[in-house]
Amino acid sequence: MAKITFIEHSGKEHVVDGENGMSVMETAVKNMVPGIDADCGGACACATCHVYLQGDWAEKLGERSEMEEDMLDFAFEVQDSSRLSCQIRVSDDIDGLVVKVPEKQF
Amino acid sequence: MASQTIETDVVIVGAGPCGLFAIFELGLLDIKCHVVDILDKPGGQCAELYPEKPIYDIPGLPIVTGQELTGRLMEQAAPFNPQYHYNQMVTSLRKLENGTFELETDDDIRFKCKVVVVAAGGGSFQPKKPPMPSIDDYEGTSVFYSVKRMEDFRDKDILIVGGGDSALDWVNNLQPIAKSMTLLHRRDDFRAAPDSVNKMRELVAAGKMNLHIGQVTNLHGSDGVLSGATVKGKEGEFEVSCNTMLPFFGLTMKLGPVAEWGLNLEENLVPVDTEKFATSERGIFAIGDINTYPGKLKLILSGFHEAALMSQEAFRIINPGQRLLFQYTTSSSSLQKKLGVA
Numbered sequence: 001m002a003k004i005t006f007i008e009h010s011g012k013e014h015v016v017d018g019e020n021g022m023s024v025m026e027t028a029v030k031n032m033v034p035g036i037d038a039d040c041g042g043a044c045a046c047a048t049c050h051v052y053l054q055g056d057w058a059e060k061l062g063e064r065s066e067m068e069e070d071m072l073d074f075a076f077e078v079q080d081s082s083r084l085s086c087q088i089r090v091s092d093d094i095d096g097l098v099v100k101v102p103e104k105q106f
Numbered sequence: 107m108a109s110q111t112i113e114t115d116v117v118i119v120g121a122g123p124c125g126l127f128a129i130f131e132l133g134l135l136d137i138k139c140h141v142v143d144i145l146d147k148p149g150g151q152c153a154e155l156y157p158e159k160p161i162y163d164i165p166g167l168p169i170v171t172g173q174e175l176t177g178r179l180m181e182q183a184a185p186f187n188p189q190y191h192y193n194q195m196v197t198s199l200r201k202l203e204n205g206t207f208e209l210e211t212d213d214d215i216r217f218k219c220k221v222v223v224v225a226a227g228g229g230s231f232q233p234k235k236p237p238m239p240s241i242d243d244y245e246g247t248s249v250f251y252s253v254k255r256m257e258d259f260r261d262k263d264i265l266i267v268g269g270g271d272s273a274l275d276w277v278n279n280l281q282p283i284a285k286s287m288t289l290l291h292r293r294d295d296f297r298a299a300p301d302s303v304n305k306m307r308e309l310v311a312a313g314k315m316n317l318h319i320g321q322v323t324n325l326h327g328s329d330g331v332l333s334g335a336t337v338k339g340k341e342g343e344f345e346v347s348c349n350t351m352l353p354f355f356g357l358t359m360k361l362g363p364v365a366e367w368g369l370n371l372e373e374n375l376v377p378v379d380t381e382k383f384a385t386s387e388r389g390i391f392a393i394g395d396i397n398t399y400p401g402k403l404k405l406i407l408s409g410f411h412e413a414a415l416m417s418q419e420a421f422r423i424i425n426p427g428q429r430l431l432f433q434y435t436t437s438s439s440s441l442q443k444k445l446g447v448a
Contacts, residue, residue, distance in 0.1 A: 039228070039359065045155040047356070070297045073269045074356040076236050077321065078292050104237050106358070 002095040006033045007054070009103040018090035024099070025049040025086035035101035042086040047074035049085040051099040061088065076106050109214040114140045115424050117209055118223045119196050119364075122150020124394030124409030125225035126179035131417040133186025134441055137424055140219075141188055142211055144195045144230040149176035151227055154357060165407055175406075185446045191215060195230050199367040207389060221420045224376060224385070224392040225409070228359035236267070236353050238322050248332035249351045253280070261285045265335060265346055267322060268354030274298035276352060277315070278305050287315040288346055290337060294319050318346060325351075364396070372398055382419035383412045389423055391416045
């Protein structure tokens with residue numbers, strides 16, 4: 001279990017419980033967090049679940065995979081803290097994760 | 107005016123898995139199909155979104171990739187000699203007084219048919235539009251998402267944005283005729299085929315084009331004519347001058363013209379009944395991800411079932427008064443003959 005905070009572009013926060021083994025994207029969709037479109041359903045094929053890791057989570061979670069890096073080419077305003085939330089697995093280790101949702105997933 | 111008119115029994119809009127299986131089910135009932143798809147290949151989302159990724163919930167195929175499933179469905183449909191029309195979108199659909207339909211594509215093909223099957227999935231795949239400020243002001247004049255005629259780009263100062271095959275292919279193809287060519291990508295690593303990446307790097311090394319690493323933050327120009335873009339790179343912001351920009355950020359699904367065909371819609375889906383998968387318009391059916399009904403599951407297997415039941419009613423519309431004999435492919439010699447196996 002991990003508590004995950006999604007911050008909408010407007011600043012509105014959603015604190016939800018993530019189940020181990022699910023992806024952060026699935027956790028967002030299950031809890032109806034706006035702004036995570038996930039068009040492809042989690043196949044790392046659309047870049048519409050783009051989030052920005054907050055604080056030092058980028059270091060803690062480590063590097064993006066090559067597939068995710070490729071897919072991020074399709075996202076907009078990619079930053080060092082950018083991740084595709086379908087590629088982050090929920091575990092006890094990510095308890096307290098905070099991510100920001102971009103204005104648009106385009 | 108359409109340059110070509112084709113008469114057929116059925117036009118299927120969408121060559122994804124459900125559209126392909128509909129060819130088979132209709133074919134068993136001696137119904138001929140033409141299939142239109144906006145992509146340059148069959149398979150729909152299976153081909154465009156996850157060709158290499160495994161699907162685990164196709165009955166009887168414990169594991170199959172999107173590409174393999176597409177190939178198998180094409181093979182299954184082949185005995186019925188369907189005609190495929192790729193790279194085009196059905197833009198208009200209207201019902202004629204005699205109850206038949208007339209459809210037109212953006213590639214100037216006109217179809218006259220008795221039944222239309224909308225198997226358009228999540229809608230049509232269209233280029234993603236990057237949310238750059240004021241990009242709307244330049245679309246169609248300075249900003250383009252595809253290259254229809256290369257000549258239109260002669261002597262232009264071109265900025266291509268992206269790192270995939272489309273971006274690199276057009277860099278290499280347009281560079282010889284452009285006045286200047288700049289490629290912009292967010293990282294110095296490219297998804298595109300190594301050959302085209304090497305070719306681009308050679309052009310850069312020879313001083314024939316520019317390569318910048320960064321992302322566009324703003325566009326400049328006036329009256330729809332672009333004069334340059336502000337780019338944010340690792341070292342800060344800089345300007346790239348250009349009068350033409352081609353952003354290649356992949357494809358996204360948009361409902362598109364389906365919304366204008368006079369069908370009832372519910373949240374961008376087409377409501378159907380669960381006996382015939384008929385829409386609000388007699389003779390037009392909707393199967394697969396594009397339809398909705400109580401209990402709908404967006405699964406390929408549901409679309410297969412929908413294709414089979416839809417075909418029964420399509421037969422009745424196409425052959426009024428004729429009795430439809432239910433047969434099994436395992437035992438019916440007439441079906442086996444159609445399949446070319448008897």
